[in-house]
Amino acid sequence: MKTVTLILLTLLMGKSCSNQAQNDLANSVVQYSADSRGFHLKIVVVNKKATISQGRENENSPQQIAIPEADWDELVSEFQKVNLQEIPNLKDPTQKRFYDGAAIANLKIRYQDKNYETVAFDHGFPPAAIEKLVNKIVSLAKEKE
Numbered sequence: 001m002k003t004v005t006l007i008l009l010t011l012l013m014g015k016s017c018s019n020q021a022q023n024d025l026a027n028s029v030v031q032y033s034a035d036s037r038g039f040h041l042k043i044v045v046v047n048k049k050a051t052i053s054q055g056r057e058n059e060n061s062p063q064q065i066a067i068p069e070a071d072w073d074e075l076v077s078e079f080q081k082v083n084l085q086e087i088p089n090l091k092d093p094t095q096k097r098f099y100d101g102a103a104i105a106n107l108k109i110r111y112q113d114k115n116y117e118t119v120a121f122d123h124g125f126p127p128a129a130i131e132k133l134v135n136k137i138v139s140l141a142k143e144k145e
Contacts, residue, residue, distance in 0.1 A: 026047050026076075027047075027111070030045040030108070030137065031044045032108075033105065033106050035103055035104055039123075040054065041103070042062075045067070050065050052140065065140070071139075075136055081133075087117065087130070088119070090119065092119065094122045097120065097121075104120050
C-alpha cells in the first residue's frame with residue numbers, strides 16, 4: 001500500500017512540476033523598452049496579453065492586444081530557455097547606442113516576486129541568450145502596426 005501511494009505521489013508531483021513549467025510565463029511580467037531621442041517603444045507581456053506603447057507618453061495611448069496562441073506558445077518556449085539568474089550579467093554584443101546608432105534597450109522580468117533586469121543593450125541587437133525571446137516580443141509590436 002505504501003508503495004502504491006509513493007508511486008501515485010511521485011506521478012502527481014511530476015505532473016504539477018511540468019504544469020508549473022508551462023505557467024512560468026503566465027505568472028511573470030516581461031517588459032521590453034527601447035528609447036532614443038526620436039524613438040520610444042515599450043512592450044509589457046502579462047498572461048497572453050501585450051500592452052504596446054509607441055511614442056512618448058502624450059503622443060499615443062498604449063494599446064493592449066491578445067497574443068495569438070501560436071505566438072504565446074513560442075514565447076513560453078523561449079522564456080523557459082532563459083536562465084533568469086544570468087540576466088543581469090549578460091553582455092551586450094554591440095555598442096551602437098553610444099553614438100546614436102541604435103536605441104537603448106532593456107529587458108525586465110518580474111518572476112516569483114523577484115526582478116531580473118538586463119544591462120542596457122542596442123535595440124535590434126540583444127544578447128545571444130535572450131535574443132529569440134526579445135525578437136519575439138518586438139515582433140508583437142510589428143504585427144500590431
